[in-house]
Amino acid sequence: MERIVYVNGAYVPESEAKVSVFDRGFLFADAVYEVTSVLDGRLIDNAGHIARLERSCRELEIKMPVTAEELTSIQLALIEKNKLVEGGVYLQLTRGNEGDRDFSYGDAIEPTLVLFTQAKKLIDSPKVQSGIKVISFDDIRWRRRDIKTTSLLPACLAKHAAHAAGADDVWLLENGYVTEGGSSNAYIITQEGTLVTRPLSNDILHGITRAALMKLAQETGLKIEERLFTLEEAMQAKEAFISSATTFVWPVVAIDDQPIGNGQPGPMALKLRDIYIQTAKACA
Structure with missing residues (x-):
């Protein structure tokens, strides 16, 4: 079964997931990320990961496009859609795309949010x-x-x-x-x-x-x-x-x-x- 991933508000098959070539995460690694482990289909230490994500965003002045509660709902939806039992949920938030490559950036830029699941053995490694x-x-x-x-x-x-x-x-x-x-x-x-x-x-x-x-x-x-x-x-x-x-x-x-x-x-x-x-x- 093809994985379902989340890209900027939409749940799509991974083969259809697209991000602009002008996204600053791609061009400059102008992005932050988190990985939350999943055991028995449940998120582990997720509140800590989201709190650290929020701190990373504050330090780099990247806007959070969703609330912590909404982010958790997205993670849980991906776990359900992909029937993930054990593994992790990867989250990446970039500063976004202003339509061209430029080291500087404006305040109005909208961030890019991507999440996907990864199935892997954590307990019996x-x-x-x-x-x-x-x-x-x-x-x-x-x-x-x-x-x-x-x-x-x-x-x-x-x-x-x-x-x-x-x-x-x-x-x-x-x-x-x-x-x-x-x-x-x-x-x-x-x-x-x-x-x-x-x-x-x-x-x-x-x-x-x-x-x-x-x-x-x-x-x-x-x-x-x-x-x-x-x-x-x-x-x-x-x-x-x-x-x-x-x-x-x-x-x-x-x-x-x-x-x-x-x-x-x-x-x-x-x-x-x-x-x-x-x-x-x-x-x-």
């Missing part, structure tokens, strides 16, 4: 059992990584380099410190059992899954330190893992071919993943 291997890679992104824009070429290049090296993903480095993964937040568990992750700032994306995990980790009594950490410290850690909307938590078992801990998925990462999924399903 093989990466949970095997863990993932990452390589270190220079962080060459712009300095407003807290805004979730579609300007993802640096991440694409980094992930391509990882796959070429036989790894699954990257951990990005800036001034000797880990910022985050290719499309995820990064964490380590020290030998003393402390959860360490980089503090929120313009240097990293303010992950919605990250926020939920930090709260759950605190509730389990895990000691938490939000601070910078080096690649060398990560390599000496007891465990390492990533989090994102569609991975939830994936253990990291090797960095630059050096095993982390015993080279197997760590128990704390797997515990936090299980707790997160149980909580997310209960609150969906």
Whole structure:
């Protein structure tokens, strides 16, 4: 069955979906996006994703063409129309199209809103059992990584380099410190059992899954330190893992071919993943 997608107020088959070649999202990556995971046909942490979308729009002065309530209704309609049980809903909002290519833009421009679903296994991902291997890679992104824009070429290049090296993903480095993964937040568990992750700032994306995990980790009594950490410290850690909307938590078992801990998925990462999924399903 051909997917039904949403484009500027209309639900259409994906083969009929069209956006102007003059859209600023296409020409300049002048756009923001969100991905909300779906479990059992229900949206996970969606209020957080919409709140972050609204913040991204405020930072870039992009108009929201619909309310948060209307946006949720569109997402739910797509889930129903595409009979999505597990996967995600992708949302992209561009500044719009003024009819030609020009770096500057006017205030009257109308935004372009596109949404579509993606069916994929989130719970039974093989990466949970095997863990993932990452390589270190220079962080060459712009300095407003807290805004979730579609300007993802640096991440694409980094992930391509990882796959070429036989790894699954990257951990990005800036001034000797880990910022985050290719499309995820990064964490380590020290030998003393402390959860360490980089503090929120313009240097990293303010992950919605990250926020939920930090709260759950605190509730389990895990000691938490939000601070910078080096690649060398990560390599000496007891465990390492990533989090994102569609991975939830994936253990990291090797960095630059050096095993982390015993080279197997760590128990704390797997515990936090299980707790997160149980909580997310209960609150969906």
